[in-house]
Amino acid sequence: MEKLAERDEEEKTLAQVYGECSLGGRRIVAIEGALASGKTALLASFARDAADAGATVLEASASSFERYQPLGIIDQLLRGCRLFSPGADLEVRALWESAGGEGAHSEISPSILGVLQGAFQYLTDSPQLVMCIDDAHFMDVESLQYLLALMRRMGTAPISIVFTYCPDMGRDSVQRLLQAEILRMPNCTQLDLEPLSETGVATVLEDYFPLETAGRIAADCRLLSGGRPLLVHALAEDYTGRLAESAAQRPVAGPAFGRAVLSCLYRADPVVLQIARAMATLGELRSAAVVARLCGMDPESVARIAASPGVGGLLEHDLLGQPSVREAVLGSMPQNERQDMRSQAARLLHHKGAPALVTAEHLMRIGEPVSWARQVLCEAADQALAGGDPEAAVGYLERAHRECAEGRERIDIAARLTEVMWRYDPAAVKSHLPELVAAAEQGGLSVRQSLHLVRCLLWNGQVEQATRVVTRLGDDPHVPDGEEAVPYAGQLRLWLPLTYPGLVSAPATEDVAAQDADPSASGHRAAAALGAVLRGADGTEAVPAAELVLREALAGAASPASSLASLMVLIYSDHLDKASVWCDALLASMGETYGLVWNAMFTAARAEIHYRLGDLANAKRQAQAALALMPHESWGTAVVVPLSILVLTATAMGDPGEAETYLDIPVPRAAFGTLGGVVYLDARGRLHLARGRHDAALQDFLAAGHLMKIWEMDCPSAVSWRAHAARAYFHKGLSAPAGELLTEQMSLLPAGHLRTRGLTYRALAATLRPDERPPVLLKAANLLDRCGDSLNLAYTLADLGHAYELLGDSVQARRHAHQARTLAGRCAAALPPQPSSAAANEGAGPEPLGESGQPAGRLSSAEWRVAELAARGSTNEQIARKLFITVSTVEQHLTRAYRKLGIRRRTQLPSAYPNSSHDHRRPRAAR
Structure with a gap:
């Protein structure tokens, strides 16, 4: 016989029965076991061995679909067998036809019994006749009655009947006959199949895997399968597909497992499959009472069937709850039936007061509208968010939004939907923004909803729409002024100037410490602290306030916006260690x-x-990681934040070509209405400077400075545009405006901003004579060393080494140059080339017309920039775009410049502004 796991005793018994029968007499073997316990495999193995031994083997398999077909099993046993004469064959065929026409026989017919006896008597002429009947609990009653009658009349003919059955399954009349007649016969042997042990499971797995693997996964497979051989084989098949991924993975119930369970359910009573489908539909909440209602049965019947020995635990949650099993069971239903059952389940669960998440799962899978669905779906969305499943929450809210007609409820759901969407995929909110903007313009949004709408609009660059919403909110006399509206209105007033200063003017300076009593203290403290730093405060109050907000954030008492603002306070105050x-x-x-x-x-x-x-490698890695977290379109106007860092790091690492690739990534125009846009202009200008494009660099630096001035956020430690513009001026040979900018920057620096002060000293040193530079550079190096900026410290030491070289002090020059190279190597930076000796020795450089004693010297910085561009041939519109100012402002600056220069028209500018006449080409356009 074929080797089966842990079936040695059963196989030995079958062999013994076969041997006794061959000596004369009749034997019956009843193999009892639950579904998937291995009965069919054991029966098939015995049938093969009996046939190999020369026996005549007749096989039949009962089915629930044929259990009412009279003599159906006997028909299977005899079909295809050659009987003792052609007439006998015809007589048996006629018997099937008459049985099918007359219906069930309540009594044994002598004529039918005689025909069957003759047929089976003829077949016993072989050494032994073996009849194997699988799933005998589904036999038709007539076949069972006649087989019993035949066994009594066949005398000592060598006949064996081996059948399998599941207890408590099939027709009650058949189970009664099995229990009362067959199992009580003296020549009947009963075999009870038990589930496989862990050792038995390992034996099965050894046919698929090496011994080590089989032993390692046997316990998990035993737990998943319950020791059912059929399911163990299915798990092995699923695991074989996973071995290519990782041999260390644990076995899971995959598609093969699901199909195996479904095949078992198909072989059970139809009511078992019906209950399984109801349970799979209901999911987690599947009590006998709820399942019974869905199946149209009583709870007692459902509980009895589920606990039946024949079912063998196939309806238990641990098995039926496996995703692959549930998918297979639900997939076996026609689509219309599946939809109907889900619809019934949703209504039933809602009526029973089931959790919203459970009911929502069914609502999401039915197409028909349900009047009460919106409330359940919104509640389920909140629960999904609390459970860390935003994707499900978005799905629930989208379905709830579709369920709503026009009205307040639809707007509220749309607002909630965009709020959730924005946190995970800001680009996805765009389709809902027009509806919310229309509602806001009609006064249909609360202050809180309007605040979030403005954030979404600005993030996606829709500045015009955001402006309309803000204006409407400020002018609407019907805006509620209750307790809830106050903190949100305050947030709008505080945060908008900081996040999008191009939209509204900056608020008056507020006392940071005075915000403690406000209901939304964290948000107000963070906004006030950041506003104070950006307006030039020294950080004495702002830094402690920011750290308080950050402590609250770690305790879950501050919003992420407040946390990020507080973090920027520390960064812009040069407290980089904190x-x-x-x-x-x-x-x-x-x-x-x-x-x-x-x-x-x-x-x-x-x-x-x-x-x-100065940690360029980690800066680049983190910036790339940030950019990779979301698609570029989802970054919206904020994409300039990581791009700026990538441009700066690539430039500092000596790879301007890579930096250019980051500038090729599209940036929304609206981004230049944010502080991030100013940082981007500064980063792009520094790349231009590294490339030797000094005019383009100066254009970007001055544009950044202009924006920061008109926004009243001219904070050098946020963007040191003056220091970088001064360097561009110096490279152009214009030391005077460079010195003016640096002097102005130094005057704006509050106490304690060590890094920015060090950067300013380094830039200032470049405008001095070589003999004046070392003390200033040493002061810059000391400040940069104290604040931990290794990159700019390396640059400063390189400048110091060059200054000593110009002074002829080769020892100091080599020492500082070596320190600079070592430090730059640690930063993964490339030291910028030093200016030529001639240019460096000039110190102040060639003095442009416009220094003391010249008419241009009376021009302000803004007038000087506008006049210079006009002298080069730029139109007023082009100047406005380049300097990020209005055409009207350009005209005003030119009018004042004409008056101060003593000229009347534009064509006289080149002669009155000779420094611009050497190059009449337009500056390189901004990327």
Whole structure:
């Protein structure tokens, strides 16, 4: 016989029965077991061995679909067998036809019994006749009655009947006959198949895997399969497909497992499959009472069938709840039936007060509208968010939105939907924004909803629509002024000038400490602290206030926007060591709580901290990680934040070509209405400077400065545009305007901003004579060393070495140059080339017309820039675009410049402005 796992005793018994029967007499073997217990495999193995031994083997398999077909099993046993004469064959065929026409026989017919006896008597002329009947609990009653009668009349003919059956399954009349007649016969042997042990499971797995693998996964397979051989084989098939991924993975119930369970259910009573489908539809909440209602049965019957020995636990949650099994069971239903059952399940669960998440699962899979669905779906969305499943929450809200007609409820759901969407995919909210903008213009949004709408619009660059919403909110006399409206109105007033200063003017300076009593203290403290720093405060109050907000954030009491603003306070106050610690703590604590957007923004902030500390490799890695968290279109106007860091790091690492590739990534025009846009202009200008495009660099630096001035956020530690513009002027040989800018920057620096002060001293040194530079550069190096900026310290030491070289002090020159190269290597930076000796020795450089004693010297910085561009041939519109000012402002600057220069028209500018006449080409256009 074929080797079966842990079936040695059963196989030995079958062999013994076969041997006894061959000596004369009749034997019956009843193999009892639950579904999938291996009965069919054992029966098939015995049938093959009996045939190999020379026996005549007749086989039949009963089915629930043929259980009412009279003599159906006997028909299967005899079909295809050659009987003792052609007439006998015809007589048996006629018997089937008469049985099918007359229906069930309540009594044994002598004529039919005689025909069958003759047929079977003829077949016993072989050494032995073996009849194998699988799933005998589904036999038709007539076949069972006649087989019993035949066994009594066949005398000592060598006949064996071996059948399998499941207890408590099939027709009651058949089960009664099996239990009362056959199993009580003296020549009947009963075999009860038990589930496989862990050792038996390992034996099955050894046919698929090496011994080590089979032993390692046997326990898990035993737990999943319940020791059912059929399911163990299915698990082995599923695991074979997973071995290519990783041999260390644990076995899981895959598609083969699902199909195996479904095949078992098909072989059970139809009511078992019906219950299984109801349970699979209901999912987690599947009590006997709910399942019974869905199946149209009573709970007692459902409980009895589920606990039946024949079913063998196939309806238990641990098995039927496996995703692959549930998918297979639901997939076996026609689509219309599946839809109907889900619809019934949704209504039933709602009526029973099931959790919203459970009911919503069914609502999402039915197409018909349901009047009460919106409330359930919205509640389920909140629960999904709390459980960390934003994708499901968005799905529930989208379905709820579709369920709504026009009205307040639809608007509220759309607002909630965009709020959730924005945290994970800001680009996806665009389709809902027109509806919300229309509602806002009609006064249909609350202050809180309007605040979020403005954020979404600005993030996606829709400045005009955001302006309309803000204006409407400010002018609407019907805006509620209750307790809830106050903090949101305050947020709008505080945050808009900071996040999008191009939209509204900056608010008056507020006392940072005075915000503690406000109901939304964290948000107000963070906004006030950041506003104070951007307007030039020294950070004495702002830094402690920011750290308080960050402590609250770690405790879950501050919003991510407040946390990020507080982090920027530390960065812009040059407290980079504190910023590093806080940023790492926030990234570690937030996980997926706040969504992809905030995770990406904090990652970008970490990249900026790394850059300011001179850690270029980590700055680049973090900036790339931030950019990769979301598609570029989802970054919206904020895409300039990580791009700026990438441009700066690539430039500093000596790879301007790579930096140019980041500039090729499209940037929304609206981004230049944000502080991030100013940082981007500064980064692009520094790349131009590294490329030797000094005019283009100067254009970007001055444009950045102009924006910061009109926004009243001219904070040198946020963007040191003056220091960089001064360097561009110096490369053009214009030391006077460079010195003016640096002097102005130094006057704007509050106490304690060590890094920015060090950068300013380094830039200032370039405008001095060689003998004046070392003390200033040493002061810059000391400040940069104290704040931890290794990159700019390396640049400063390189400048110091060059200054000593010009002074003829080769020892000091080599020492500082070596220090600079070592430090630059640690930063992964490339030291910029030093200016030529001639240019460096000139110190102040060629003095442009416009210095003391010349008419142009009376021009302001803004008038000087406008006049210079006009002298080069730029139109007023082109000047306005380049300097990010209006055409009217250009005209005003030119009018004042004409008056101060003593000229009347534009064509006289080149002669009155000779420094611009040497090059009448237009500057390189902004990317």
